[in-house]
Amino acid sequence: MATIAEPARTSLPVVPPSPRNTGIDYELLLDCVHCGLCTAACPTYVELGTEMDSPRGRIYLMRAVTDGRLDLQADVRRHLDLCLDCRACESACPSGVRYGRLIEPFRLYMKKTQGNEPGPIDRLSRLQRWALFHVTPYAERLWLALAPARLLQRTGLDRLLERSGLLDWLPPPLRQLYDMLPRWRRYRGRLPEFLPAHGKKQKVVALFTGCAGAAFFPETNWNTARVLQRLGCDVWVPRGQVCCGALHYHAAEEVKARAFAAINCAVFGQRTVDAIIVNAAGCGAMLKDYAHVLGPTAHAAAGRALARKVRDISEFLVDLKPQRPTHPVKLRAVYHDPCHLCHAQQVRSQPRQLLEWVPELTLVPLDESEICCGAAGSYNLTQPEMAQRLGERKVRHILATGAEAVFTANVGCLLQIGRYLRPCRPEVRVAHPIDVLWASYSGEAW
Ligand code: SF4
Ligand code: SF4
Known part of the structure; x- marks a missing residue:
């Protein structure tokens, strides 16, 4: 690993020796004061204990490359590729460093400059x-x-x-x-385009159904729609909606990601709704970021309009203050915080509140609930070893609680936790909070 000089913070304008245009807003790099308070929150640092696999270390690397003090050689790329983009460092940072705004343009720069050196995606079959x-x-x-x-x-x-x-x-x-693969439950067919509110109409919402979520967990989309209906919402499920673009965006395929985003803006812009409801954290974080993603394009205004309406299902239901469900579901359960809900959207208490509404469901604390489970989009394909370490770490904490069910609100987390939990405790169910909430509202078997 090349040695790099620690950059100094100065009030004078920084004049780098031979700067490179890495796409990073240099002022954002200067927000980091190298205090290291983020390191304990970083999954890769927690697992490896190496400075260059911590947020502070990665910010050093990105700044040194941008300054022209360090070449973007293979070992530098490796430390940056190993980052999950989970943004736990943002939650932990007292200086407000926006790490996502650093790593995302830097990944585009790494892709543009990789030459014959294969990137993580290129190494896939x-x-x-x-x-x-x-x-x-x-x-x-x-x-x-x-x-x-x-x-x-x-x-x-x-x-x-x-x-x-x-x-x-x-x-x-x-x-x-x-x-x-999850265990598929009864398939109810495709969601209709419109589900009318039960009783007095309170709100009109659109439902974002996602791509992987719709295929792996179709029941969760149904349960989301039925809870909304039951609580007085007209639910519109727009035909023509597409993937949010997160998979491409995080793989530095921004052109394709923007194309998906533009289609969604056109589709969801056809009707006026009170909110666009999302039940997958990764999709919600991406949709809320459309203003930024589409910023440099002709669709910027549409991106801002869509982003303003996006609500995670748990945020929306808590704000709605509905009548509580009455059917008991006797369970000892834990909740795992998806990174793109707790760190990217700062939504932590609301999914727990939904679970606490269910009579006889006991929510017990989960150690390191905000540490990534290793799913992180395509990370479990591109970095299988670290993904496995984090998946097994998560499962160890879950097993220590004696929980009979694990709830989490993201497709990738549901798949990843299920994968590592099934071999040792197949009877522990992994599900979305809305699944048990629907069971409690409807009285259907959990
Ligand atoms: S990112 Fe924030 S917490 Fe981490 S070293 Fe920099 S200033 Fe400190
Ligand atoms: S985004 Fe996650 S993995 Fe990457 S540096 Fe921050 S905390 Fe560590």
Whole structure:
């Protein structure tokens, strides 16, 4: 690892030796006073204990490259690639460093300047890259691609395969996907375009259904819509909505991400609604950031308009102050904070409140609930070793609580936690808070 001089904070304008245009707003780099208070919140630092795998270390690296004091060599790239973009450092930083606004342009710069050096996405197999960019962001394609897995589950052949050891012969990428698959429950078909409010109408909302979420957890979208209906909301599920673009954006594919964002702005802009409801933290954070994502384009105003309306389902329901559910669901449960809900959107108490509304559900504290579980979009494909360490770390904490259910509000977290929890405690259910809330409102079996 090349040695770099620690940059000094100065009140005078900084004149770097031979600056490079890394796309970073230099003033934002100067916000970091190198206090190190963020390190204990950083998952990669907590696991590895190395300064260059901490937020402070990564900010040093980005500033040294921007200043021209350090070349963007392979080991520098490695430390930056290992960052989950979880933004736990933003929550921990007393100086208000906006780490996301540093790493995102810097990743674009790394991609532009990588030459023949393959980046994390380039190291994936063709099949993985194709699945990631051409299947996952399209709900209907993903649903179709998962048909064989659903059939295996429905016929019980999946358990036979597991017992036979044949799964060990699958190529690693397919085996990884298989291990992540949730248990699908009853499929109710596609959500209708409009679900009228029950009783007196209070609000009109649009529902963002997502891509991976719609394919892996269709029941959660149904439960979201039904809770909203029951609490007096007209629910519009716009046809033509597409992936929020987060998968592409975090993989430094900004052109495609902006194309998705522009389509969503046009689709959701067709009607006036009180809120656009999202039940997946990663999508919610991206949609709320459309003003920034679309900032340099002709769609900037539409991006701002859409972003203003976006609400996580838990934020919206808590503000609605509805009648509480009455059917008891006796459970000892924990809640894991998705990074893109607690750090990117600062939503922490509301999902817990939804769970506390459920009679006889006991919510117990989870150690390190705000430390990333290792899902982080495509991270579990590009950095499988660290993703596994963080997944297993999360599961150790969950097991220590004796919980019978784990709730979390993001598709990636649901898949990742399920993957590492199932082999040791298959009976512990991993679900979205809205799933148990619907059971408590409706009296349907949990
Ligand atoms: S990012 Fe914030 S908490 Fe971390 S070292 Fe810099 S100023 Fe301190
Ligand atoms: S975004 Fe997450 S992984 Fe990256 S430096 Fe910040 S805390 Fe660490």
